[in-house]
Amino acid sequence: MNIAFDAKRAFVNDTGLGNYSRTLISSLANNFPQHHYYLCTPKLGRLFQATGSNMEIMLPQQPLHKMLPAAWRSSWVVGDLKKHNIQLYHGLSHEIPQGIAQSGVRSVVTMHDLIHERYPDQYPWLDRKIYTRKFRYACANADAIIAISQQTKQDLIDFYAADERKIHVCYQSCHPMYAAMAGAETKLAVREKYGLPESYLLYVGSIIERKNLLNICQALHQAKDVTLPLVVIGRGKEYKAKVEAFIAKHQLSNRVIFLSNKKQANGRVGVDAADFPAIYQMSCMLIYPSFFEGFGIPVLEGLYSRVPVITSNTSCLPEAGGDAAFYVDPSSPEEIAGQMRRILNDTALVQEHIAKGIAYAQQFSNEIAAASVHQVYSSLF
Numbered sequence: 001m002n003i004a005f006d007a008k009r010a011f012v013n014d015t016g017l018g019n020y021s022r023t024l025i026s027s028l029a030n031n032f033p034q035h036h037y038y039l040c041t042p043k044l045g046r047l048f049q050a051t052g053s054n055m056e057i058m059l060p061q062q063p064l065h066k067m068l069p070a071a072w073r074s075s076w077v078v079g080d081l082k083k084h085n086i087q088l089y090h091g092l093s094h095e096i097p098q099g100i101a102q103s104g105v106r107s108v109v110t111m112h113d114l115i116h117e118r119y120p121d122q123y124p125w126l127d128r129k130i131y132t133r134k135f136r137y138a139c140a141n142a143d144a145i146i147a148i149s150q151q152t153k154q155d156l157i158d159f160y161a162a163d164e165r166k167i168h169v170c171y172q173s174c175h176p177m178y179a180a181m182a183g184a185e186t187k188l189a190v191r192e193k194y195g196l197p198e199s200y201l202l203y204v205g206s207i208i209e210r211k212n213l214l215n216i217c218q219a220l221h222q223a224k225d226v227t228l229p230l231v232v233i234g235r236g237k238e239y240k241a242k243v244e245a246f247i248a249k250h251q252l253s254n255r256v257i258f259l260s261n262k263k264q265a266n267g268r269v270g271v272d273a274a275d276f277p278a279i280y281q282m283s284c285m286l287i288y289p290s291f292f293e294g295f296g297i298p299v300l301e302g303l304y305s306r307v308p309v310i311t312s313n314t315s316c317l318p319e320a321g322g323d324a325a326f327y328v329d330p331s332s333p334e335e336i337a338g339q340m341r342r343i344l345n346d347t348a349l350v351q352e353h354i355a356k357g358i359a360y361a362q363q364f365s366n367e368i369a370a371a372s373v374h375q376v377y378s379s380l381f
């Protein structure tokens with residue numbers, strides 16, 4: 001079968017949607033080599049290499065398509081799909097091309113979250129309108145919908161009245177590099193590279209209101225007996241300024257380290273991707289009390305890395321953490337502080353949760369994730 005992907009984000013996006021695209025495309029190509037995979041992208045980027053013999057890149061070819069690559073991706077690509085005898089097109093991030101339902105090409109769309117519907121005040125008006133139009137169109141016209149969590153599936157039904165019969169929950173995988181324990185030399189090199197302290201708490205994620213870094217800092221302020229510094233990986237603007245104002249007001253500057261501010265940091269999030277496993281594994285815990293997520297991949301990365309994880313008891317986060325995470329009400333700095341103390345003071349309990357985490361994480365392997373998506377493909381033929 002000839003299968004095409006909307007691969008734009010695989011080539012140019014270095015965060016969640018890009019990671020999902022790269023990992024799924026590679027996993028499918030490796031585990032189901034009988035198919036030929038076409039990667040549709042308006043431009044190439046440094047983040048992904050289509051190296052497999054069963055992979056082929058599809059770029060806009062006609063002069064007008066090259067001049068208007070966004071229009072090619074959102075509509076005109078359908079003509080190219082037909083020319084290449086594509087049987088199935090997978091929109092990896094919330095959208096499919098206009099007109100594909102009438103083309104004879106079957107389509108699947110992955111829906112990650114509807115956060116812009118739940119928190120409209122956190123998005124510009126125009127962005128919300130564009131997202132809603134594209135997302136609704138995809139749900140109405142795709143032959144199958146992949147939701148990355150039960151929470152997202154329910155949101156699709158509640159917000160868009162999506163047909164439940166064509167929604168399939170397929171959990172995303174965690175990169176296997178997190179399961180490989182970094183050696184002592186690697187850890188030392190990473191520690192020196194970023195100037196990391198000997199022991200630290202860890203936060204990974206964009207510094208935006210929904211991700212809730214402020215309540216972590218409030219928990220640090222309340223937990224005077226928790227003296228470890230908090231290492232923060234992620235970027236932000238207005239909300240970050242709000243967090244920094246709280247840190248300055250309460251003399252926490254020596255306890256919160258914004259790694260992305262360091263001159264050693266490279267890239268958009270401030271850390272080289274290959275260094276993340278060692279940074280996770282050297283931490284005493286990951287703290288991720290987000291108010292809402294589509295899935296919450298840092299939780300899974302923490303479990304794979306064999307560190308205790310504090311996360312929220314809301315939205316999809318219990319799906320990501322299973323019976324292994326330490327749960328809190330994300331609106332309660334007191335609960336966050338309490339779980340921090342619990343982890344630092346109860347070694348036996350922590351080891352029990354780490355063991356549960358290793359076991360729970362096995363269901364999120366690349367092989368299992370690819371197989372669940374491939375099953376959706378097969379159901380359409």
